[in-house]
Amino acid sequence: MQSFDNAGAGAIVLRMAERIVENRAYLSEIDGKIGDGDHGVNMAKGFGMAADRLKGADSSLAEAMNTLGDVLMSEIGGSMGPLYGMMFTEFAEAIEGKDAVDPAAFSAMLHKGLDGVTSIGSAKVGDKTLLDTFVPAIEAFDAAIAEGRSFAQALDALSAAAEAGRDSTIDLVAKIGRASRLGERSRGVLDAGATSCAIILTTLAEGARERL
Amino acid sequence: MQRFINNPDEVVEDTVKGFVKAHADLVRLSAANRRVVVSTAAPVKGKVGVVTGGGSGHEPAFIGYTGRAMLDAVAVGELFSSPTAKSFHDAIKEANGGAGVICLYGNYAGDNMNVKMATKLAAKDGIEVATVVANDDVCSAGPDERDRRRGVAGEIFMWKIGGAKAATGASLEEVRVTAQKAIDNCRSIGVGLAPCTLPAVGHPNFQIEAGTMEVGIGHHGEPGIRVEPLKTAAEIARDMCQIVLDDHGLAEGTEVAVLLSGLGATPLNELYILNDTVEAEIADRGLKVHRSLVGNYFTSLEMVGASLTVMALDDELKTLLDAEASCPAMP
Numbered sequence: 422m423q424s425f426d427n428a429g430a431g432a433i434v435l436r437m438a439e440r441i442v443e444n445r446a447y448l449s450e451i452d453g454k455i456g457d458g459d460h461g462v463n464m465a466k467g468f469g470m471a472a473d474r475l476k477g478a479d480s481s482l483a484e485a486m487n488t489l490g491d492v493l494m495s496e497i498g499g500s501m502g503p504l505y506g507m508m509f510t511e512f513a514e515a516i517e518g519k520d521a522v523d524p525a526a527f528s529a530m531l532h533k534g535l536d537g538v539t540s541i542g543s544a545k546v547g548d549k550t551l552l553d554t555f556v557p558a559i560e561a562f563d564a565a566i567a568e569g570r571s572f573a574q575a576l577d578a579l580s581a582a583a584e585a586g587r588d589s590t591i592d593l594v595a596k597i598g599r600a601s602r603l604g605e606r607s608r609g610v611l612d613a614g615a616t617s618c619a620i621i622l623t624t625l626a627e628g629a630r631e632r633l
Numbered sequence: 634m635q636r637f638i639n640n641p642d643e644v645v646e647d648t649v650k651g652f653v654k655a656h657a658d659l660v661r662l663s664a665a666n667r668r669v670v671v672s673t674a675a676p677v678k679g680k681v682g683v684v685t686g687g688g689s690g691h692e693p694a695f696i697g698y699t700g701r702a703m704l705d706a707v708a709v710g711e712l713f714s715s716p717t718a719k720s721f722h723d724a725i726k727e728a729n730g731g732a733g734v735i736c737l738y739g740n741y742a743g744d745n746m747n748v749k750m751a752t753k754l755a756a757k758d759g760i761e762v763a764t765v766v767a768n769d770d771v772c773s774a775g776p777d778e779r780d781r782r783r784g785v786a787g788e789i790f791m792w793k794i795g796g797a798k799a800a801t802g803a804s805l806e807e808v809r810v811t812a813q814k815a816i817d818n819c820r821s822i823g824v825g826l827a828p829c830t831l832p833a834v835g836h837p838n839f840q841i842e843a844g845t846m847e848v849g850i851g852h853h854g855e856p857g858i859r860v861e862p863l864k865t866a867a868e869i870a871r872d873m874c875q876i877v878l879d880d881h882g883l884a885e886g887t888e889v890a891v892l893l894s895g896l897g898a899t900p901l902n903e904l905y906i907l908n909d910t911v912e913a914e915i916a917d918r919g920l921k922v923h924r925s926l927v928g929n930y931f932t933s934l935e936m937v938g939a940s941l942t943v944m945a946l947d948d949e950l951k952t953l954l955d956a957e958a959s960c961p962a963m964p
């Protein structure tokens with residue numbers, strides 16, 4: 422199949438929340454090396470609260486993403502609350518009302534989320550942020566579809582690029598946010614936002630693939 | 634380190650609850666949002682509303698500066714983490730007396746984003762919002778990159794001046810221009826002697842080796858410009874004055890206001906020891922101290938250290954600094 426049903430796919434967001442909560446300590450630990458060490462705590466709090474609201478609701482992907490976006494925006498401050506809040510509310514808006522999500526709709530969703538993130542943040546690719554995961558992941562998905570590969574193959578390409586993008590942040594110097602104050606001292610460790618973004622995107626791709 | 638806490642995840646809630654009880658004559662909690670502290674006088678009809686917000690752990694900042702001719706409402710974030718856009722938005726609504734709202738906050742990535750979003754939300758409510766972003770921390774970026782500098786204790790002068798200007802009945806644009814002048818006239822530096830720990834994290838997220846100090850440290854332990862062996866108070870005070878005043882480049886005879894704040898775990902007597910040399914250094918440079926504030930005005934949990942802020946004054950700033958005001962942190 423070249424699409425998956427929006428209805429019932431809210432379960433993907435629940436799995437995303439599980440993965441984020443499982444990685445609470447890990448995300449805080451890598452954040453602690455160059456940030457203030459609360460990334461895992463804040464992410465787990467936000468995703469956990471959204472999961473509590475979604476449990477047993479059998480939501481569509483759009484509904485679940487909207488709930489997650491609202492919780493992140495209204496309950497989690499810092500930088501990650503607004504950035505991921507925007508990402509998920511924009512994702513939700515892009516696929517709202519669609520019965521099925523095909524590659525074109527999926528790509529449009531990713532791009533709308535990216536536009537949301539870049540409209541409030543000022544980072545660029547290479548600044549050691551979640552964009553270093555997000556942007557190459559979208560590019561890989563679009564390239565795979567353009568080459569005529571299947572939806573499933575394009576989702577795999579997205580996941581691989583997200584992980585490679587995450588790993589690319591090890592060699593980068595932070596240009597934005599608290600870590601940027603470290604300059605060269607920020608080189609050599611993963612960016613926590615790029616890492617959580619990889620968890621989010623690979624879980625999304627995996628969930629979509631299972632539903633094709 | 635032993636602490637007076639209940640649940641590490643509820644530190645902010647518990648702090649705010651106790652704070653509003655202690656200062657019920659001046660502040661209340663917003664009915665709409667447990668993360669917004671409001672002056673009992675707000676909103677004042679026809680007056681520009683004055684708002685700020687920031688992470689917790691800096692008490693008495695930011696909430697302690699809520700009051701009469703000071704901040705009308707404050708958005709409260711998690712420890713060292715920006716408040717949500719919703720909290721900034723709710724603070725703006727609580728402060729709105731129909732003449733627009735000024736948001737006077739510090740230059741941090743999260744605050745910039747959340748204020749930007751809150752401003753958009755407020756525009757939908759028909760509330761005009763102007764912003765001034767504090768960037769007084771000299772060591773956080775070079776003089777050619779002042780827009781990248783963080784906001785630190787100079788924010789207190791910005792709030793005092795902005796709050797006083799708004800209380801005169803000035804327009805939103807007039808308040809913005811004057812608050813901008815206040816922060817443009819401020820330079821600050823922090824020196825850290827020992828780190829602090831977020832209770833939910835449980836260990837310090839940065840280290841200062843015994844026998845050393847971090848010169849230029851930020852309000853969350855952001856690294857400074859150098860780590861060096863601990864010196865005497867007089868030597869440290871002279872270094873702090875040199876960094877701040879060299880960046881300032883003030884003409885001889887300029888009147889200044891001085892704010893020497895502890896970072897949380899430094900006793901007040903040590904701040905007075907520093908201040909003795911600070912005031913002497915300032916006088917040596919031909920500057921006149923119009924007013925000094927020495928105490929725990931803007932802290933960083935239990936960090937050991939101090940920050941120095943020097944604000945250059947003109948007639949308008951002097952009048953507004955001296956104007957009557959009342960808030961928990963400056964009784």
